[in-house]
Amino acid sequence: MPAYTFIGPITQLLSMSGLPSRGPLSDADLPVIENCGLLLRDKQVMEIGDYSDIRKKAGKLQANHIELEEPSVVVPGWIDAHTHICFAGSRARDYALRNSGATYQEIAKRGGGIWDTVQKTREADLSALAKGVIQRALAHLQNGITTIEVKSGYGLTVLEELKMLRAIRQANQQIQADLIPTCLAAHITPRDFQAGPTEYLKLIASELLPKVREEGLANRVDAFIEEGAFDPDTIRPYLKKAKEMGFQLTLHADQFSTGGSEVAIEFGALSADHLEASTDREIDLLSKSSVIAMALPGASLGLGCGFAPARKILDAGGTVAIASDHNPGSAPMGDLLTQACILGAFEKLSNAEVLAGITYRAAAALDLKDRGILQPGYLADFSIFYTGHYSEILYNQGSLKPKRVWKNGQEVFPVENKK
16 A cells, blocks of 8 residues: 655745756746645655645545644755765865965875875775765755765775775665765776876776676766866777766866866766866857756865856856765865855855756756656655745755755654654
């Protein structure tokens, strides 16, 4: 027998349904349903409508009624489409050096940066890595993030990358949030690999990716196109091989210099992420392509640099998703909502554009067609904020937290409400 749950009365429900996938959005376009009820069937939304009408239907179905006594706003579960939360160690020293004037590249040359995390991650066993992922993912879930992309990329050998991806899979089996794994073995060329970047990419293409596919550890491949990582010419054969093997692509692009976003367009990547260095030329190219521009304000805050040109990309007709880039180096905060609000303030994004960037447009960047929107047939992933108007959520810039979170039709936060 299916399980039915009825929630209400809801002051406002923000469905995000019917909005365009590309271009700017006005707050007047937001689909706000007032004084409504939400009816769930198992893992999915069954119906949204007038509270009295839905209550009658729920009664006939003998649905479990969760009555909301506070003014309440329901929003789709946030989607964080770019994180690096599988790691070991800390890079607090890097942060202090950056604030003292050292650049990202200078810190890397001194032994800090990605390589520092690689060494610590290699020292950790699979169980410890999985435990760290669970801990960080739980913090995200309590903040209303019900789907979290998680990258490898701190192993940088066949065995160590497999260890990371297996740790992500293990964590995914122990937590209610959905973890979407991405293979980022092409993060940098490891310092202990003497043959150079071309041979390293050949190695992971021939020995790692087939095992990732065989074990079903990830359907997505990422690469860092940047000075100190991989240049466009070097990375192209690797991306071609990954695509031929059936992997979806996403790319770190235009963080400190341009070139990466053009490669993303060339290979039909789902998204080009970072884009802080993108110029009007890259903005024009992205806006004419199907590639989703992924703004990562957490990296801008962590590095003290400018934000991705989200306003220009939207006005040019492109699509912008927003993710936290939660990682131990450049984006340790990991608070998606706070970062999205700050990006909105600096880039002059409407509430609708910010909310779209962390719901259905973020779902599109992960090629997920069953979430990011609250409507019949979609997953019942949502949060409840105790407030009378949805605008208070962004106005408070992340300090207003969800009081209750649902994933796949089950209340997962707070814990006491699951009894």
